Amino acid sequence: MxxxxxxxxxxxxxxxxxxxxxxxxxxxxxxxxxxxxxxxxxxxxxxxxxxxxxxxxxxxxxxxxxxxxxxxxxxxxxxxxxxxxxIPKGLPDLLNIPGLGAKTVALLWKEADIVSIKSLERALKKPELLTSIKGLGQKKIDMIAKNLAFAEQAGKRHTIGRAHLKAVYFVAQLRQLKEVKQAAYAGSLRRGKETIGDIDILVAADPKHASIVTERFTALEPVEDVMLSGKTKTSVRTKGGIQVDLRIIAPESYGAALMYFTGSKEHNVVLRERAQSMGMTLSEYALTDKQTEKTVAARTEEEIYKALGLDFIPPELREDRGEIIAAEEHKLPKLVTQRDIHAELHAHTHASDGLLSIRELAGLAYDRGFHTIAVTDHSKSQVQAHGLDEKRLEQHIKDIHAVRDEMAGKIHVLAGSEVDILADGKLDYPNSLLKQLDIVVASPHSALSQTGKKATDRLIKAINNPYVHIIGHPTGRLLARREGMSPDMNTIIKAAADRGIALEINANHHRLDLRDTHARAAIEAGCLLAINTDAHRPNDFNELQYGLLTARRAWAEPKNIVNCFAEDKLMGWLKSCRP
Ligand SMILES: [Zn+2]
Ligand SMILES: [Zn+2]
Missing domain, CATH: 1.10.150.110 (DNA polymerase beta, N-terminal domain-like)
Structure with a gap:
């Protein structure tokens, strides 16, 4: 559909x-x-x-x-x-070459009859053809030649988990320079999008120190190749194939530049129109009074939003999805943060495919300051994940109870399961067994190419099982690897809201399922969400940050997320889902 x-x-x-x-x-x-x-x-x-x-x-x-x-x-x-x-058919492909904009593409077409990647490759072998084009310098031609090989790769997007780790490294390294006043990553990464095209890094530094900053940047360990190097802008490619653009900004323009390069484009267009209507202009350098040509605000994003009559808009909301009106009316959501999360409700041990014991898992959650951890290993159909059959689950419940008693007063250890939603919507355990569990996460793992009514009916059936609390990674997608199911999301959301159960934002950066737009639709329909890391190993707890970014892009507040509930409220909710 x-x-x-x-x-x-x-x-x-x-x-x-x-x-x-x-x-x-x-x-x-x-x-x-x-x-x-x-x-x-x-x-x-x-x-x-x-x-x-x-x-x-x-x-x-x-x-x-x-x-x-x-x-x-x-x-x-x-x-x-x-x-x-x-236009010729192959022309739009040329837009995929890094550094080649629509203007140059038009120029290549009209002046040299270059209409595809193939004809560009041919032309590069006869340099006189290109150098004769007005407005196309040798430097640009060299850059096109160099980047042509990456045209295919350029369209590729990277998972946020991968891009984020790299960006944090670059920013930390650049901040060590005394010439660098401020440094941050911008772009879709700062807005918390699930996949990232390339990484934009901004540095505030005196222009006379630009070459020191650029030298340090291009010498950093992950850099494989310098694609373009100018006075204030440098593009490199990392060994892992991610493009990283560095821009050096005068400190007095840093806020305006950060806003401009954070985007989104659509958000910025509305801001510029708003500035115009208030007698000002907004650029990557400053918010300026049209009449006096004096700078109104430029140094920080906060002061620019303020001068535009707006509350500060968190980057995750900057998509032109109603945030500007909300900021004007002081109605922006109080977005969920890491501090609001008090429970992990979907995690695995070595009973199925995790690497941790029940005690280790509980200990890690306790160290994080959580009041509750749910142990939810796989059910029997997950053979490759060593899923538990009924008999093993009964023993597992006893083992969890032993740790629960041992940790009493420190953290609640819930006996749970991540039970498979089979292709026809039935669950992998009988209700008589599900009933004995404190918490049930029901997830689809197989037959994930289902679409339309089949997928919808399957999930609805699971939602309506009276012992289910959470639907785990509802579509089963894996970013860039597997599309997952496409059920009618509105129907799913309504059914979950009616039952009072939660849909999960699986925080693993390969999943981020529910995605941001579905999560926002859920919140608007009054449906609860869960943010779970689905931890299999100790480091997986760090994935929480990506689930949080997705939730924030969905305008989520703590009250929308069951992992934010205080302990009494959480226990009350778990009971309230059951008959
Ligand atoms: Zn799962
Ligand atoms: Zn899982």
Whole structure:
């Protein structure tokens, strides 16, 4: 069902690419990109929506709604077909080459008849063809030649877990320089997106120290190759294939630059329009009074938001999804933080596929300051994970109770299970056994290519089992590896909300399932969420940060998350889910 949405989103993205090459109005391009994003993230199939319902979506204007209806009815969009006729077919591929923007692509096409990656490769062998193009210097040509090899790789995105570790390392190293006043990572990484294109790092330093900073940066251990090096901007590629861009900013412009490079583009467009309407201009350098041309604010993000009449907007919310109006009305959510999390409700021991004993697991959770840890090993169908059959589970419950008694007064140790939701929605244990457990996380692990009604019915059946508390990683996706199920999310969310049980945000950075948009839909429908690390080994507890970022992108407050409940409230909730 989500297939229609995916097709429409990809058409809109393609149209945006073509419009860029044709140098169309910037706002038209951004509107098209936004429409693509909105449709892609929608929890409802557009084919089932009326024109009026489409219009009510933020980011969908009349023209966009018309196009969606046209596609649902005819399987194509005339405007899309017309646009494709205006440029050669292979041209948009050139946009994937790092450092090659739409302007240069248009130039290559019009001046040298370069219309694809192949013809660009050919042209690079005859340098005179390219050097004769006005506006294309030797430096740029060298860069294109160098980066061409990475065109394929450039479109690839990296998991947040991987990009985050690298970014933290670069920032920490640069902060050691006395010339560096401030340093931070920006971009989609700072906004906590589940995957990252490249890493943007900003450094505040006196321009006269720029070369010292650049030298240190390019000499750092993970750097494999310097792709581009200018006075204030340097791009490198790490040995692991991630592009990292460093920008050196004058300290007095640091806040404006941080805001600009954190994005999102859509958020920044609305901020710039707001500045305009208040008689100011906003750029990557400053918020400036139009009349006096004096700087109003620039040094920190806080003072820029304040001068725009807005509360500070946390980076995770900067997506133009209603945050600017909320900031104006002092109605931004009080986003959940690491300090609010008091329990881990999904973790494994070596009884199934974890590396920890029950006691070690409880000890780690206690060290984190948690009041509760749930031991939830796999059920019998997970043969490769050494899942427990009924008999082993009964013994496991006794073993957990022994640790529970030993740790009494320190931390609650709950006897639980991560029980498989089988392909038909039945659970892997009988209710008579589930009933003996303090907590039941029900998760899908097999038949994950199910779509539509089959997937929906399967999950609904599990939700309606009276002994289930949490649906673990509800779609079963693995980022960049497995799409997972695509059930009708609104139906799932409503059923879970009616039962009062929680849908999980699995914090493992390969999962992040529920994803941010689904989690936000859940919160809006009054459905509880859980954020669990699904720990199998000691370090897995650190994955919590990625689950938190996803929850924050979903506008989650502590009251929406069962792991934030005080102990009495949590125990009360566990009971309240049961008959
Ligand atoms: Zn699982
Ligand atoms: Zn698990």
């Amino acid at each position: 989500a297939d229609t949405n995916k097709q429409i989103a990809s058409i809109f993205n393609q149209m945006a690419d073509v419009l860029q090459i044709l140098d169309a109005n910037r706002f038209r391009i951004i509107a098209m990109q936004k429409a693509a994003r909105v449709v892609k993230e929608l929890t409802t199939d557009t084919a089932s929506m009326t024109h009026a319902e489409l219009l009510s979506l933020d980011g969908v204007g009349k023209g966009t709604a018309d196009k969606i209806v046209e596609f649902c009815e005819t399987g194509q969009m005339i405007e899309h077909n017309e646009l494709l006729k205006e």
